[in-house]
Amino acid sequence: MSQALHPLDRATALQWRDGFCEGHTDEAYWNFVGPFGGYTAATVLRAVLEHPQRQGDPVSFTVNFALPLSEGAFTIRPRPVQTGRSTQHWNIELEQDPARGTAINAIALLAARRPTWEATEAVMPTVPAAESLERFDVSGLTRWPLSYDMRFVRGAVRLRDVANGEPAPASDDSLTQVWMRDEPGRPLDYVSLTALCDAFFPRLFLRRPRWVPLGTVSMNIYFHATTEELAEVGDRHILCVAQAARFHAAFSDQLSSVWSPSGRLLATTQQLVWYKE
Amino acid sequence: MSQALHPLDRATALQWRDGFCEGHTDEAYWNFVGPFGGYTAATVLRAVLEHPQRQGDPVSFTVNFALPLSEGAFTIRPRPVQTGRSTQHWNIELEQDPARGTAINAIALLAARRPTWEATEAVMPTVPAAESLERFDVSGLTRWPLSYDMRFVRGAVRLRDVANGEPAPASDDSLTQVWMRDEPGRPLDYVSLTALCDAFFPRLFLRRPRWVPLGTVSMNIYFHATTEELAEVGDRHILCVAQAARFHAAFSDQLSSVWSPSGRLLATTQQLVWYKE
Numbered sequence A, B: 001m002s003q004a005l006h007p008l009d010r011a012t013a014l015q016w017r018d019g020f021c022e023g024h025t026d027e028a029y030w031n032f033v034g035p036f037g038g039y040t041a042a043t044v045l046r047a048v049l050e051h052p053q054r055q056g057d058p059v060s061f062t063v064n065f066a067l068p069l070s071e072g073a074f075t076i077r078p079r080p081v082q083t084g085r086s087t088q089h090w091n092i093e094l095e096q097d098p099a100r101g102t103a104i105n106a107i108a109l110l111a112a113r114r115p116t117w118e119a120t121e122a123v124m125p126t127v128p129a130a131e132s133l134e135r136f137d138v139s140g141l142t143r144w145p146l147s148y149d150m151r152f153v154r155g156a157v158r159l160r161d162v163a164n165g166e167p168a169p170a171s172d173d174s175l176t177q178v179w180m181r182d183e184p185g186r187p188l189d190y191v192s193l194t195a196l197c198d199a200f201f202p203r204l205f206l207r208r209p210r211w212v213p214l215g216t217v218s219m220n221i222y223f224h225a226t227t228e229e230l231a232e233v234g235d236r237h238i239l240c241v242a243q244a245a246r247f248h249a250a251f252s253d254q255l256s257s258v259w260s261p262s263g264r265l266l267a268t269t270q271q272l273v274w275y276k277e
Helices: A007-011 A037-049 A159-164 A190-197 A227-233 B007-011 B037-049 B159-164 B190-196 B227-233
Strands: A021-024 A057-065 A073-083 A087-095 A102-111 A148-154 A176-182 A214-223 A238-243 A246-248 A251-259 A265-275 B021-024 B057-065 B073-083 B087-095 B102-111 B148-154 B176-182 B214-223 B238-243 B246-248 B251-259 B265-275
Touching: A007 A037, A007 A190, A021 A037, A037 A057, A037 A073, A037 A087, A037 A102, A037 A190, A037 A214, A057 A190, A057 B057, A057 B102, A057 B214, A073 B102, A087 B087, A087 B102, A102 B057, A102 B073, A102 B087, A102 B102, A102 B214, A176 A190, A190 A214, A190 A238, A190 A251, A190 A265, A214 B057, A214 B102, A214 B214, A214 B265, A227 A265, A246 B265, A265 B214, A265 B246, A265 B265, B007 B037, B007 B190, B021 B037, B037 B057, B037 B073, B037 B087, B037 B102, B037 B190, B037 B214, B057 B190, B176 B190, B190 B214, B190 B238, B227 B265
Parallel strands: none
Antiparallel strands: A021 A073, A057 A102, A057 A214, A073 A087, A087 A102, A148 A176, A176 A238, A214 A265, A238 A251, A246 A251, A251 A265, B021 B073, B057 B102, B057 B214, B073 B087, B087 B102, B148 B176, B176 B238, B214 B265, B238 B251, B246 B251, B251 B265
């Protein structure tokens, strides 16, 4: 009996042509007016990982969002621009409408990892275990949060209230600590970790819980986790921590760290968010 | 009488051809075996800023270092991949030897900034003023640090001792706080700020003060500063704060923030560093 594909694997599936590939947006990762950016980033990374010339595992990945995507098919062109003994550099552009040009502009660095001296200076927050917390009610929101199991320790964005214009209290800071995993469960890999790195609700809505147009314009991920460390997580929750440093002149950042249940720093990730007012 | 060009302006000067430009490494920004990476990144950004199609100011800039550069000329090809009403996305590749291909793989996002709601959550450390501190003695090091005036509050890397194999104490953490400016002084702009974002000595040498091969492979900058805020700094020192989150399996990160003397967060910047053992 064949096992059904996980929704994330179905949504990020690619049809390979000669040197490029085609994907298709998926209802399970739909946001208000286009696909969830984490889904798009994950699909772009998958195009590199599946490329026949791929060497090594991702260590640095930067995705700039240039145009909104619509429902439907898109084309990804991953291009290896430099391959060394232990590193490989990629340039990736995603296009949906040839008349409008590049919608996603991304670069990636893959590398062969080897054991070296190691140390972790960042400190994992002391938080209750995921199993002891309630799953966040994401009903009545947009579609993609239903594809995640989120258990907030602090800093839950009341996205439904914000979207519906209901009064919601403003927080003093934008710090969020949340356990997240794919729903249904799925063993963690670089593709799902990429999407999870963008699965935070906007920091601005914690500080100013009212609806304004906004969107992630740039996301960068440093993957600290080796494949062995990802395998060790399996389908358990990972602890995702995010906070903005500055909101200013139409852009704010978001600095995040992502931890395994056993305390390994899997990734540090940052993004820049445009907001209207 | 014509005023002499500042060394940084001389070093990053570009000769424009048809859609691309040529630069040349400069002794004032030389590192041990190639140009200082901050110089290279600054030159790549300058190629975007000087491009006739440029619109807006830089807000996100990511530079991946694919090949080491040698002394001599190089070619930069900035390509605007998407221009909207208020944002512009760029792809930039630098090549020195056509037989070896892309040496720098970079993307940038420029934008028109406008006044919006604002807040700063990051907290500037309370530190002594630059004027009250001694300039760090950078003699006997490699060349580029002489192009900066560095005044360490804490976390000075004893780079000369490390490079010479002299015993140096290991620090418990990799946190550095240092006031820096160009030497000689130069009004701060996006080009010089880019170079300053890479002017930290390697975090690894604080934790393990012995010489091992290492190098920055990826650097990302979020520019929070508007041109007005840069102008307000002028040629004064800016406070640069950096710390690693994790050293692991041949790569470590460095998470940094850069502050104006009056307490504005000018940039958040992060980089990934390869190290050999």
